[in-house]
Amino acid sequence: MSSTTKSPYEIIVRPIVTEKSVDGGAHGKYTFVVAKDANKYEIAHAIERIQAEARNNIKVVSVNTLVVKGKARRGRFFKRANQGRTSDWKKAIVTLAPGQQIELVEGV
Numbered sequence: 001m002s003s004t005t006k007s008p009y010e011i012i013v014r015p016i017v018t019e020k021s022v023d024g025g026a027h028g029k030y031t032f033v034v035a036k037d038a039n040k041y042e043i044a045h046a047i048e049r050i051q052a053e054a055r056n057n058i059k060v061v062s063v064n065t066l067v068v069k070g071k072a073r074r075g076r077f078f079k080r081a082n083q084g085r086t087s088d089w090k091k092a093i094v095t096l097a098p099g100q101q102i103e104l105v106e107g108v
Contacts, residue, residue: 006035006038006042006046008045008046008047008049008050009046009050010035011034011035011038011042011043011046012032012033012034012043012046012047012050013032013033013034013035014032014033015030015031015032015033016031016032016033016091018031024093025101025102028061028095028096028097028098028100028101029093029094029095029096030093030094030096030102031091031092031093031094032047032091032092032094033089033090033091033092034065034090034091034092035090036067036088036089036090038090038092040063040065040092043063043065043092043094044060044063044094047060047094047102048060051102054103056102056103058096058097058100058102059096059097059100060094060095060096060097061095061096061097062094062095063092063093063094063095064092064093064095065090065091065092065093066090066091067088067089067090067091068088068089068090068091069088070085070086070087070088070089071085071086072084072085073085073086
């Protein structure tokens with residue numbers, strides 16, 4: 001872990017709720033937007049700590065991460081002006097032990 005410890009809520013930004021990610025919940029895979037500088041160990045530890053606070057002890061089996069590149073954007077009225085990009089962000093796919101689930105994301 002890094003020398004400055006972060007709150008689990010600083011590491012896990014929010015869940016990703018799409019059809020594909022919700023279907024993954026049935027197989028014990030949950031998708032989150034995470035801090036860009038967080039590593040796999042910090043992500044797993046943060047998920048376990050957040051769920052322990054909710055009295056739901058879980059075991060994270062694996063964490064897969066990827067950085068999603070930002071999209072190019074341009075102005076609404078002046079197509080050449082105000083060009084820019086959205087920010088890059090990091091996605092984590094967390095796999096839990098068989099038979100375990102995260103209650104906050106279930107049934108969305």
